Amino acid sequence: MPVGRPVGLPFGRHEVDAVRWPDVAGLPSARPGHTAVARLLVRRALRTLSLVAPEGGGSAGAGAPTMTLHDPDAFYRRIACDGLIGFGESYMAGEWDSDDLPGVLTVLAAHADDLVPAPLRRLRPLWAHARPGGDRNTVHGARRNIRRHYDLSNDLFAAFLDPTLTYSSAVFTVFPARFASLASAQHRKIDRLLDLAQVHDGTRLLEIGTGWGELALRAARRGARVTTLTLSTEQAELARARIRSAGLDGRVDVQVRDYRHVEGRYDAVVSVEMIEAVGAEYWPSYFTALREALAPGGRIALQAITMGHRQMLDTAATHTWISKYVFPGGLIPSREAIAEHAGAAGLRTVADNGYGRHYAETLRLWRERFTAHRETVTGLGFDTVFQRMWEFYLAYSEAGFRSRYLDVRQILLSEGTVR
Structure with missing residues (x-):
């Protein structure tokens, strides 16, 4: 064909x-x-x-x-x-x-x-349909699931993301936003998270979920020492190249490593839209890993997509279109689930702010750029079915935020359970 x-x-x-x-x-x-x-x-x-x-x-x-x-x-x-x-x-x-x-x-x-x-x-x-057992996020399964999405092609993601290659919700100052403003909106989001975690000169920072390295770069420019983890070899390679090009490879260590195998203690931990890929079965392990990586007095800044608790429970055991074609093994948590599992790991919620409208706008810009670059996507070898799948995924996600079925939160956690 x-x-x-x-x-x-x-x-x-x-x-x-x-x-x-x-x-x-x-x-x-x-x-x-x-x-x-x-x-x-x-x-x-x-x-x-x-x-x-x-x-x-x-x-x-x-x-x-x-x-x-x-x-x-x-x-x-x-x-x-x-x-x-x-x-x-x-x-x-x-x-x-x-x-x-x-x-x-x-x-x-x-x-x-x-x-x-x-x-x-x-x-x-x-x-x-029940979720396939093969999609479970065991140590080996998580690597396979991540690669099915993030190792498709760095050039594919570059075709619709802004030059920062940031694949998570931006924070805007005006609506609707022009595409030219997306890079600054992504930097605004990153800066808010780094401020939330109090990242500054000399901070030992752990990032769980590297993406293509923009947050690590931004933190290193503040003077932080960054260890950043990913399971995607394609992302790791490009992130390292970008870090070398910026002259910051002495400040950033990109590791292809599972969050369950974190080594060391850090003043701050940041994880952006990674919990959705963990799977409910492994949320206790995820929050335990966050807690054990934290030095005394440290802070954890998360950015997480959330849905209502009842909707999460209905979705948890169900094989969905998204889990079949886009994010195998993933599940969007509720705010209640995050608070429950964080608390069980000895963490308390200090701040929790939502901005779902900003994600709807981010997704609109990604979708418009993706459709405008169909010729590029085709040249990369992605057929019409894939292109329709990806357009449906972006529109489906945008709709979730526009309808408020979904939200995105920036959450600050610290040591100690809520009394």
């Missing part, structure tokens, strides 16, 4: 590489009755939300985003078998499109808890 295609041309399941994308190229087996129920429920939900009549027999509400179903039978069949996984795979297969993808997903996210009638929601365990 062709690696990519110009935007706007038709795309269908028959063009999907079945070896690379088996569950997108093929349709799951579904009982006719199940598909009929899915058709009824989805049509009812879309009509209620004024998105669009699925088979084109109607119109969306004034100014509302719209969905266009190119293959309704396949769309309903996937949802009948695989729920939201099927919904995402149907988009990847080109079976539906939207004139405003994040808009459609924002409406759906805002009504996530009432799209399915209450009696049927109780049956969720009967149809939801």
